[in-house]
Amino acid sequence: MTTAQTKQEISEASRRRYEELRAAGQDVTPKGLPEATSLDGAPIAPDTIIGRERVPAGWYATVRLRRGEALRIVDDSGRSSVSLIGWREEDTSERINCADTVKVQWSAAISKGRVILSDMGRVLLSLVEDTSGAHDLLVGGSTPDSTLAAYGAISRNTHENFVSAAAKIGLGLRDIPPCVTFFAPVALDTKGRFLWNSGRKRPGDFVDLRAEMNLVLVLSNCAHPLDPARPAASKSITLIRHRAPPPAQDDPCRTTSPEIVRAFEFTDRLYA
Protein backbone atom coordinates (compact mmCIF):
# COMPACT_ATOMS: atom_id res chain seq x y z
CA MET A 1 0.00 0.00 0.00
CA THR A 2 1.43 3.36 -0.99
CA THR A 3 0.98 5.94 1.70
CA ALA A 4 -0.26 9.41 0.82
CA GLN A 5 3.11 10.77 1.87
CA THR A 6 5.09 8.57 -0.56
CA LYS A 7 2.57 9.15 -3.34
CA GLN A 8 3.10 12.87 -3.01
CA GLU A 9 6.84 12.42 -2.92
CA ILE A 10 6.77 10.35 -6.11
CA SER A 11 4.60 12.91 -7.83
CA GLU A 12 6.88 15.76 -6.76
CA ALA A 13 9.94 13.88 -8.01
CA SER A 14 8.17 13.25 -11.36
CA ARG A 15 7.33 16.93 -11.63
CA ARG A 16 10.96 17.95 -10.97
CA ARG A 17 12.16 15.53 -13.65
CA TYR A 18 9.57 16.79 -16.15
CA GLU A 19 10.68 20.39 -15.52
CA GLU A 20 14.32 19.41 -16.09
CA LEU A 21 13.41 17.68 -19.37
CA ARG A 22 11.34 20.66 -20.48
CA ALA A 23 14.16 23.09 -19.71
CA ALA A 24 16.63 20.88 -21.61
CA GLY A 25 14.23 20.56 -24.53
CA GLN A 26 13.12 24.18 -24.88
CA ASP A 27 15.70 26.46 -23.28
CA VAL A 28 18.92 24.69 -24.23
CA THR A 29 18.26 22.58 -27.33
CA PRO A 30 17.18 25.24 -29.85
CA LYS A 31 20.44 27.10 -29.23
CA GLY A 32 22.23 23.94 -30.27
CA LEU A 33 20.34 23.54 -33.54
CA PRO A 34 22.40 24.21 -36.69
CA GLU A 35 21.90 27.32 -38.82
CA ALA A 36 19.57 26.96 -41.80
CA THR A 37 21.21 25.79 -45.02
CA SER A 38 21.79 28.63 -47.49
CA LEU A 39 19.94 28.47 -50.83
CA ASP A 40 23.22 27.79 -52.67
CA GLY A 41 24.58 25.49 -49.93
CA ALA A 42 24.91 21.71 -49.59
CA PRO A 43 25.53 20.72 -53.23
CA ILE A 44 24.93 17.02 -53.94
CA ALA A 45 27.97 15.24 -55.39
CA PRO A 46 26.84 13.94 -58.82
CA ASP A 47 28.16 10.42 -58.19
CA THR A 48 25.89 10.06 -55.12
CA ILE A 49 22.67 10.74 -57.03
CA ILE A 50 20.47 7.65 -57.38
CA GLY A 51 17.52 9.20 -59.15
CA ARG A 52 15.69 12.38 -59.96
CA GLU A 53 12.01 13.09 -60.57
CA ARG A 54 9.93 16.15 -61.40
CA VAL A 55 6.45 16.03 -59.87
CA PRO A 56 3.89 18.28 -61.59
CA ALA A 57 1.60 20.50 -59.53
CA GLY A 58 -1.31 18.52 -58.07
CA TRP A 59 0.46 15.14 -58.36
CA TYR A 60 2.19 12.69 -56.09
CA ALA A 61 5.23 10.44 -56.02
CA THR A 62 6.00 7.26 -54.09
CA VAL A 63 9.67 6.98 -53.09
CA ARG A 64 11.42 4.04 -51.47
CA LEU A 65 14.46 5.00 -49.42
CA ARG A 66 16.97 2.62 -47.85
CA ARG A 67 18.43 3.50 -44.46
CA GLY A 68 21.21 6.04 -45.10
CA GLU A 69 19.79 7.33 -48.37
CA ALA A 70 18.35 10.83 -48.53
CA LEU A 71 15.66 12.64 -50.48
CA ARG A 72 16.05 16.27 -51.48
CA ILE A 73 12.73 18.05 -52.05
CA VAL A 74 13.11 21.31 -53.97
CA ASP A 75 10.39 23.96 -54.19
CA ASP A 76 11.75 25.30 -57.46
CA SER A 77 9.21 28.11 -57.84
CA GLY A 78 8.69 29.06 -54.20
CA ARG A 79 4.98 28.42 -54.76
CA SER A 80 4.65 24.75 -53.82
CA SER A 81 3.98 22.91 -50.59
CA VAL A 82 4.79 19.21 -50.28
CA SER A 83 2.85 16.94 -47.92
CA LEU A 84 4.54 13.74 -46.79
CA ILE A 85 3.51 10.49 -45.14
CA GLY A 86 5.57 7.34 -44.80
CA TRP A 87 5.81 3.83 -43.44
CA ARG A 88 8.56 1.44 -42.43
CA GLU A 89 8.98 -0.83 -45.41
CA GLU A 90 9.16 -4.13 -43.51
CA ASP A 91 6.12 -3.39 -41.29
CA THR A 92 3.77 -0.73 -42.56
CA SER A 93 1.87 -0.65 -39.27
CA GLU A 94 4.80 1.55 -38.20
CA ARG A 95 4.41 4.99 -39.71
CA ILE A 96 5.03 8.71 -39.39
CA ASN A 97 3.63 10.19 -36.20
CA CYS A 98 3.35 13.99 -36.18
CA ALA A 99 2.10 14.13 -32.57
CA ASP A 100 5.10 12.24 -31.20
CA THR A 101 7.38 14.31 -33.45
CA VAL A 102 6.25 17.59 -31.88
CA LYS A 103 5.80 16.23 -28.35
CA VAL A 104 9.22 14.56 -28.08
CA GLN A 105 11.03 17.63 -29.50
CA TRP A 106 8.93 20.08 -27.43
CA SER A 107 8.26 22.00 -30.64
CA ALA A 108 5.61 22.23 -33.36
CA ALA A 109 8.25 23.86 -35.56
CA ILE A 110 10.79 21.59 -37.26
CA SER A 111 13.92 22.77 -39.02
CA LYS A 112 17.47 21.65 -39.81
CA GLY A 113 18.72 19.35 -37.04
CA ARG A 114 15.25 18.03 -36.12
CA VAL A 115 13.84 14.59 -36.85
CA ILE A 116 10.50 13.02 -37.82
CA LEU A 117 9.49 10.12 -35.57
CA SER A 118 7.47 6.98 -36.10
CA ASP A 119 4.75 5.78 -33.74
CA MET A 120 7.18 3.18 -32.34
CA GLY A 121 9.67 5.54 -30.73
CA ARG A 122 12.06 5.35 -33.68
CA VAL A 123 13.37 7.93 -36.13
CA LEU A 124 11.96 7.82 -39.67
CA LEU A 125 13.76 10.81 -41.15
CA SER A 126 16.35 13.41 -40.16
CA LEU A 127 16.28 16.96 -41.56
CA VAL A 128 19.97 17.05 -42.43
CA GLU A 129 19.63 20.13 -44.65
CA ASP A 130 16.86 22.71 -44.64
CA THR A 131 16.85 26.22 -46.12
CA SER A 132 13.29 26.97 -44.99
CA GLY A 133 12.37 25.88 -41.47
CA ALA A 134 8.74 26.73 -42.31
CA HIS A 135 6.88 23.43 -42.23
CA ASP A 136 3.45 22.43 -40.91
CA LEU A 137 2.58 19.44 -38.72
CA LEU A 138 -0.75 20.66 -37.31
CA VAL A 139 -3.13 21.52 -40.18
CA GLY A 140 -2.43 18.78 -42.74
CA GLY A 141 -2.85 18.71 -46.51
CA SER A 142 -5.64 19.73 -48.84
CA THR A 143 -8.80 17.62 -49.19
CA PRO A 144 -11.80 17.52 -51.55
CA ASP A 145 -13.68 19.72 -49.07
CA SER A 146 -10.85 22.22 -48.60
CA THR A 147 -10.43 22.75 -52.35
CA LEU A 148 -14.18 23.03 -52.84
CA ALA A 149 -14.39 25.67 -50.11
CA ALA A 150 -11.38 27.59 -51.44
CA TYR A 151 -11.97 27.45 -55.19
CA GLY A 152 -15.64 26.59 -55.68
CA ALA A 153 -14.80 23.23 -57.26
CA ILE A 154 -12.94 20.12 -56.18
CA SER A 155 -9.41 20.17 -57.57
CA ARG A 156 -6.55 17.71 -57.20
CA ASN A 157 -5.76 17.41 -53.51
CA THR A 158 -3.46 15.72 -51.04
CA HIS A 159 -6.07 13.46 -49.41
CA GLU A 160 -6.97 11.84 -52.74
CA ASN A 161 -3.29 11.64 -53.72
CA PHE A 162 -2.55 9.76 -50.50
CA VAL A 163 -5.46 7.35 -51.07
CA SER A 164 -4.31 6.61 -54.63
CA ALA A 165 -0.67 6.19 -53.69
CA ALA A 166 -1.47 3.97 -50.69
CA ALA A 167 -3.68 1.73 -52.84
CA LYS A 168 -0.77 1.05 -55.21
CA ILE A 169 1.32 -0.42 -52.39
CA GLY A 170 -1.49 -2.48 -50.88
CA LEU A 171 -2.52 0.04 -48.23
CA GLY A 172 -5.75 1.92 -47.71
CA LEU A 173 -7.51 4.75 -45.93
CA ARG A 174 -6.84 3.13 -42.53
CA ASP A 175 -3.10 3.43 -43.16
CA ILE A 176 -3.05 7.17 -43.84
CA PRO A 177 -1.83 9.11 -40.80
CA PRO A 178 -1.60 12.88 -40.30
CA CYS A 179 1.05 14.37 -42.61
CA VAL A 180 3.86 16.88 -42.41
CA THR A 181 3.84 19.59 -45.09
CA PHE A 182 7.11 21.18 -46.16
CA PHE A 183 7.34 24.80 -47.32
CA ALA A 184 4.08 25.57 -45.49
CA PRO A 185 4.69 28.56 -43.20
CA VAL A 186 1.81 28.11 -40.76
CA ALA A 187 2.02 30.26 -37.62
CA LEU A 188 -0.28 30.70 -34.62
CA ASP A 189 -1.51 33.94 -33.08
CA THR A 190 -2.00 34.32 -29.33
CA LYS A 191 -5.53 32.88 -29.55
CA GLY A 192 -4.33 29.79 -31.40
CA ARG A 193 -5.64 30.89 -34.82
CA PHE A 194 -3.59 29.74 -37.80
CA LEU A 195 -1.86 32.32 -40.00
CA TRP A 196 -0.07 31.93 -43.35
CA ASN A 197 3.30 33.66 -43.48
CA SER A 198 3.96 33.86 -47.24
CA GLY A 199 7.12 35.94 -46.68
CA ARG A 200 8.86 32.76 -45.59
CA LYS A 201 8.59 31.08 -49.01
CA ARG A 202 11.43 31.47 -51.53
CA PRO A 203 12.14 29.91 -54.94
CA GLY A 204 14.70 27.15 -54.53
CA ASP A 205 13.94 26.31 -50.91
CA PHE A 206 14.86 22.69 -50.21
CA VAL A 207 15.08 20.05 -47.51
CA ASP A 208 17.24 16.93 -47.37
CA LEU A 209 15.57 14.08 -45.50
CA ARG A 210 17.89 11.24 -44.47
CA ALA A 211 16.16 7.89 -44.03
CA GLU A 212 16.97 6.29 -40.67
CA MET A 213 15.05 3.10 -41.52
CA ASN A 214 14.01 1.46 -44.81
CA LEU A 215 10.99 3.52 -45.81
CA VAL A 216 8.18 3.96 -48.29
CA LEU A 217 7.29 7.64 -48.60
CA VAL A 218 4.45 9.34 -50.42
CA LEU A 219 4.81 13.01 -51.36
CA SER A 220 1.92 15.14 -52.59
CA ASN A 221 2.63 18.38 -54.45
CA CYS A 222 -0.62 20.26 -53.71
CA ALA A 223 -1.12 23.79 -52.39
CA HIS A 224 -1.45 23.84 -48.61
CA PRO A 225 -5.07 24.52 -47.58
CA LEU A 226 -4.07 27.78 -45.85
CA ASP A 227 -2.14 29.06 -48.90
CA PRO A 228 -4.26 31.93 -50.28
CA ALA A 229 -2.77 31.50 -53.77
CA ARG A 230 -4.98 29.83 -56.43
CA PRO A 231 -4.03 26.27 -57.40
CA ALA A 232 -3.07 27.55 -60.88
CA ALA A 233 -0.16 29.31 -59.15
CA SER A 234 1.30 25.96 -58.04
CA LYS A 235 4.31 24.63 -59.91
CA SER A 236 6.29 21.43 -60.20
CA ILE A 237 8.80 20.29 -57.58
CA THR A 238 12.03 18.34 -57.95
CA LEU A 239 12.88 15.21 -55.97
CA ILE A 240 16.48 13.96 -55.87
CA ARG A 241 17.24 10.62 -54.24
CA HIS A 242 20.88 10.39 -53.19
CA ARG A 243 23.33 8.61 -50.89
CA ALA A 244 23.82 10.80 -47.81
CA PRO A 245 27.26 10.96 -46.19
CA PRO A 246 27.35 8.55 -43.21
CA PRO A 247 26.50 10.40 -39.97
CA ALA A 248 29.53 11.48 -37.90
CA GLN A 249 29.78 10.79 -34.16
CA ASP A 250 28.50 14.31 -33.43
CA ASP A 251 25.84 14.33 -36.18
CA PRO A 252 23.60 17.31 -35.27
CA CYS A 253 20.36 15.38 -35.86
CA ARG A 254 21.41 12.43 -33.69
CA THR A 255 22.60 14.44 -30.69
CA THR A 256 20.04 17.22 -30.13
CA SER A 257 18.66 16.03 -26.80
CA PRO A 258 18.57 12.99 -24.48
CA GLU A 259 15.19 12.09 -26.01
CA ILE A 260 16.58 12.06 -29.54
CA VAL A 261 19.68 10.11 -28.52
CA ARG A 262 17.33 7.43 -27.13
CA ALA A 263 15.13 7.46 -30.26
CA PHE A 264 18.25 6.75 -32.35
CA GLU A 265 19.37 4.00 -29.96
CA PHE A 266 16.00 2.28 -30.44
CA THR A 267 16.24 2.79 -34.23
CA ASP A 268 19.80 1.47 -34.50
CA ARG A 269 18.81 -1.73 -32.63
CA LEU A 270 16.71 -2.74 -35.65
CA TYR A 271 19.91 -2.90 -37.69
CA ALA A 272 22.41 -4.03 -35.04
Add this chain to the structure above:
Amino acid sequence: MTSLAAPLSIPDISGAVYTHDIPAERPWSRVLRQGQTLRIIDSEGQQAVDALLYCADDPAERYSAQDTLRVQGSAYVDLGTRLVSNRGRVMAHITADTCGRHDTSAGCCSCESNAVRFGEAAKYQHACRENFILELSKHGLTKRDVVANLNFFMNVPIEASGAFTVVDGISAPGNYVDVTADIDVLFVISNCPQINNPCNGFNPTPIRVLIWDPSKDVT
Protein backbone atom coordinates in the same frame (compact mmCIF):
# COMPACT_ATOMS: atom_id res chain seq x y z
CA MET B 1 -26.65 14.34 -43.22
CA THR B 2 -24.82 16.27 -40.58
CA SER B 3 -26.39 19.22 -38.91
CA LEU B 4 -24.93 21.91 -36.72
CA ALA B 5 -28.35 23.03 -35.52
CA ALA B 6 -28.63 20.62 -32.60
CA PRO B 7 -29.96 22.29 -29.44
CA LEU B 8 -27.32 23.54 -27.05
CA SER B 9 -29.42 23.16 -23.91
CA ILE B 10 -27.64 21.25 -21.16
CA PRO B 11 -29.58 18.09 -20.34
CA ASP B 12 -30.69 17.31 -16.80
CA ILE B 13 -28.43 14.61 -15.33
CA SER B 14 -31.44 12.66 -14.05
CA GLY B 15 -32.51 11.85 -17.62
CA ALA B 16 -29.31 10.01 -18.57
CA VAL B 17 -29.85 6.64 -20.28
CA TYR B 18 -26.36 5.44 -19.34
CA THR B 19 -23.90 6.21 -16.56
CA HIS B 20 -20.51 4.65 -15.98
CA ASP B 21 -17.42 5.39 -13.91
CA ILE B 22 -14.24 4.64 -15.85
CA PRO B 23 -11.54 3.64 -13.34
CA ALA B 24 -8.18 5.37 -13.41
CA GLU B 25 -5.93 4.10 -16.24
CA ARG B 26 -8.70 2.06 -17.97
CA PRO B 27 -10.30 2.20 -21.43
CA TRP B 28 -14.00 2.35 -22.42
CA SER B 29 -16.05 2.36 -25.63
CA ARG B 30 -19.66 2.58 -26.72
CA VAL B 31 -21.62 3.44 -29.85
CA LEU B 32 -23.13 6.89 -29.59
CA ARG B 33 -26.22 7.18 -31.79
CA GLN B 34 -26.90 10.28 -33.87
CA GLY B 35 -28.36 12.96 -31.58
CA GLN B 36 -27.13 11.35 -28.36
CA THR B 37 -24.91 13.40 -26.09
CA LEU B 38 -21.96 12.00 -24.17
CA ARG B 39 -20.86 13.91 -21.09
CA ILE B 40 -17.32 13.25 -19.84
CA ILE B 41 -16.87 14.39 -16.26
CA ASP B 42 -13.38 14.98 -14.86
CA SER B 43 -14.51 13.71 -11.46
CA GLU B 44 -11.44 14.65 -9.45
CA GLY B 45 -9.88 17.29 -11.76
CA GLN B 46 -6.68 17.53 -13.87
CA GLN B 47 -7.31 14.21 -15.63
CA ALA B 48 -6.54 13.89 -19.33
CA VAL B 49 -9.08 11.84 -21.31
CA ASP B 50 -7.82 10.52 -24.65
CA ALA B 51 -10.58 9.88 -27.19
CA LEU B 52 -11.04 8.49 -30.71
CA LEU B 53 -14.20 8.37 -32.86
CA TYR B 54 -15.04 5.97 -35.69
CA CYS B 55 -18.01 5.99 -38.03
CA ALA B 56 -20.10 3.10 -36.69
CA ASP B 57 -21.07 1.93 -40.21
CA ASP B 58 -17.56 2.08 -41.70
CA PRO B 59 -14.71 2.50 -39.21
CA ALA B 60 -12.23 3.33 -42.02
CA GLU B 61 -13.87 6.73 -41.64
CA ARG B 62 -12.59 8.11 -38.35
CA TYR B 63 -11.81 11.25 -36.41
CA SER B 64 -9.10 13.36 -38.03
CA ALA B 65 -7.28 15.89 -35.87
CA GLN B 66 -5.77 17.73 -38.85
CA ASP B 67 -9.12 17.99 -40.69
CA THR B 68 -10.73 19.24 -37.48
CA LEU B 69 -8.14 21.98 -36.96
CA ARG B 70 -8.12 22.99 -40.64
CA VAL B 71 -11.91 23.41 -40.72
CA GLN B 72 -11.84 25.31 -37.43
CA GLY B 73 -8.86 27.49 -38.37
CA SER B 74 -7.39 27.32 -34.88
CA ALA B 75 -5.40 24.95 -32.73
CA TYR B 76 -7.50 24.15 -29.65
CA VAL B 77 -10.71 22.23 -29.03
CA ASP B 78 -13.48 24.04 -27.12
CA LEU B 79 -17.20 24.83 -27.15
CA GLY B 80 -18.61 24.56 -30.70
CA THR B 81 -15.66 22.64 -32.16
CA ARG B 82 -16.84 20.29 -34.92
CA LEU B 83 -15.08 16.94 -34.83
CA VAL B 84 -14.37 16.20 -38.50
CA SER B 85 -13.64 12.80 -40.08
CA ASN B 86 -10.95 11.84 -42.59
CA ARG B 87 -13.70 12.08 -45.22
CA GLY B 88 -14.59 15.62 -44.21
CA ARG B 89 -17.85 14.83 -42.42
CA VAL B 90 -18.81 16.31 -39.06
CA MET B 91 -18.98 13.30 -36.73
CA ALA B 92 -19.87 15.18 -33.54
CA HIS B 93 -19.52 18.56 -31.96
CA ILE B 94 -18.79 20.03 -28.55
CA THR B 95 -22.08 21.25 -27.08
CA ALA B 96 -21.01 22.13 -23.54
CA ASP B 97 -17.65 22.75 -21.92
CA THR B 98 -16.96 23.93 -18.40
CA CYS B 99 -13.19 23.52 -18.76
CA GLY B 100 -12.38 25.61 -21.86
CA ARG B 101 -9.16 23.99 -23.02
CA HIS B 102 -8.67 20.66 -24.78
CA ASP B 103 -5.92 19.42 -27.11
CA THR B 104 -5.83 17.40 -30.32
CA SER B 105 -2.20 17.83 -31.45
CA ALA B 106 -0.22 15.95 -28.78
CA GLY B 107 -1.48 12.44 -29.55
CA CYS B 108 -1.61 9.70 -26.96
CA CYS B 109 1.13 8.29 -24.77
CA SER B 110 2.58 4.93 -25.79
CA CYS B 111 5.10 2.62 -24.17
CA GLU B 112 7.46 3.41 -27.04
CA SER B 113 7.17 7.21 -26.91
CA ASN B 114 7.39 7.12 -23.10
CA ALA B 115 10.69 5.24 -23.42
CA VAL B 116 12.00 7.98 -25.73
CA ARG B 117 10.73 10.82 -23.55
CA PHE B 118 11.39 9.56 -20.06
CA GLY B 119 13.95 6.74 -20.34
CA GLU B 120 13.76 3.06 -21.11
CA ALA B 121 12.20 2.11 -17.75
CA ALA B 122 9.06 4.03 -18.80
CA LYS B 123 8.54 1.48 -21.57
CA TYR B 124 7.10 -0.81 -18.91
CA GLN B 125 4.41 1.57 -17.73
CA HIS B 126 0.81 1.33 -18.89
CA ALA B 127 -0.05 3.81 -21.65
CA CYS B 128 -3.01 5.14 -23.62
CA ARG B 129 -2.06 3.31 -26.78
CA GLU B 130 -2.23 0.00 -24.88
CA ASN B 131 -5.73 1.00 -23.80
CA PHE B 132 -6.71 1.96 -27.36
CA ILE B 133 -5.33 -1.27 -28.85
CA LEU B 134 -7.17 -3.40 -26.29
CA GLU B 135 -10.47 -1.55 -26.58
CA LEU B 136 -10.33 -1.40 -30.40
CA SER B 137 -9.64 -5.15 -30.52
CA LYS B 138 -13.23 -5.67 -29.27
CA HIS B 139 -14.44 -4.01 -32.47
CA GLY B 140 -12.16 -5.75 -34.98
CA LEU B 141 -9.76 -2.80 -35.15
CA THR B 142 -5.98 -2.75 -34.65
CA LYS B 143 -3.01 -0.45 -34.07
CA ARG B 144 -3.42 0.69 -37.70
CA ASP B 145 -6.64 2.34 -36.57
CA VAL B 146 -5.09 4.36 -33.76
CA VAL B 147 -4.81 7.87 -35.18
CA ALA B 148 -4.14 11.30 -33.69
CA ASN B 149 -6.70 11.59 -30.91
CA LEU B 150 -8.51 14.16 -28.82
CA ASN B 151 -7.15 14.93 -25.36
CA PHE B 152 -10.00 16.30 -23.28
CA PHE B 153 -8.94 18.33 -20.23
CA MET B 154 -5.34 18.35 -21.47
CA ASN B 155 -3.60 21.71 -21.66
CA VAL B 156 -0.99 21.99 -24.43
CA PRO B 157 -0.27 25.62 -25.31
CA ILE B 158 1.58 26.20 -28.59
CA GLU B 159 3.68 29.38 -28.61
CA ALA B 160 4.30 31.57 -31.66
CA SER B 161 7.87 30.19 -31.63
CA GLY B 162 6.43 26.69 -32.02
CA ALA B 163 7.26 25.75 -28.40
CA PHE B 164 4.89 22.92 -27.54
CA THR B 165 4.44 21.93 -23.89
CA VAL B 166 2.08 19.74 -21.90
CA VAL B 167 1.40 21.90 -18.82
CA ASP B 168 -0.82 21.56 -15.75
CA GLY B 169 -4.44 20.85 -16.65
CA ILE B 170 -6.91 23.62 -15.79
CA SER B 171 -9.91 21.37 -15.18
CA ALA B 172 -11.39 21.43 -11.68
CA PRO B 173 -13.16 18.47 -10.04
CA GLY B 174 -16.54 18.06 -11.73
CA ASN B 175 -15.65 19.97 -14.91
CA TYR B 176 -17.27 18.36 -17.94
CA VAL B 177 -17.42 18.40 -21.70
CA ASP B 178 -20.47 17.35 -23.76
CA VAL B 179 -20.06 15.74 -27.19
CA THR B 180 -23.19 15.41 -29.34
CA ALA B 181 -23.08 12.89 -32.19
CA ASP B 182 -23.97 14.06 -35.71
CA ILE B 183 -23.77 10.50 -37.06
CA ASP B 184 -23.61 7.10 -35.32
CA VAL B 185 -20.08 6.89 -33.89
CA LEU B 186 -18.03 4.37 -31.97
CA PHE B 187 -16.60 6.50 -29.15
CA VAL B 188 -13.41 5.14 -27.57
CA ILE B 189 -11.78 6.53 -24.43
CA SER B 190 -8.49 5.90 -22.68
CA ASN B 191 -8.49 7.32 -19.16
CA CYS B 192 -4.86 8.41 -19.38
CA PRO B 193 -2.39 6.52 -17.13
CA GLN B 194 0.55 8.91 -17.75
CA ILE B 195 2.54 9.61 -14.57
CA ASN B 196 5.58 11.33 -16.10
CA ASN B 197 4.08 14.68 -17.05
CA PRO B 198 1.50 17.11 -15.61
CA CYS B 199 -1.43 16.04 -17.84
CA ASN B 200 -2.92 14.08 -14.94
CA GLY B 201 -1.34 16.09 -12.12
CA PHE B 202 1.05 13.09 -11.82
CA ASN B 203 -1.86 11.13 -10.32
CA PRO B 204 -4.37 9.38 -12.66
CA THR B 205 -7.94 9.40 -11.33
CA PRO B 206 -11.37 8.01 -12.35
CA ILE B 207 -13.74 9.82 -14.69
CA ARG B 208 -17.51 9.48 -15.25
CA VAL B 209 -19.40 9.24 -18.53
CA LEU B 210 -23.14 9.79 -19.04
CA ILE B 211 -25.27 9.56 -22.17
CA TRP B 212 -28.50 11.40 -22.94
CA ASP B 213 -30.85 10.39 -25.72
CA PRO B 214 -33.34 13.09 -26.77
CA SER B 215 -35.58 10.43 -28.40
CA LYS B 216 -35.98 8.76 -25.00
CA ASP B 217 -36.64 11.94 -23.10
CA VAL B 218 -39.21 10.99 -20.44
CA THR B 219 -40.27 14.59 -19.87
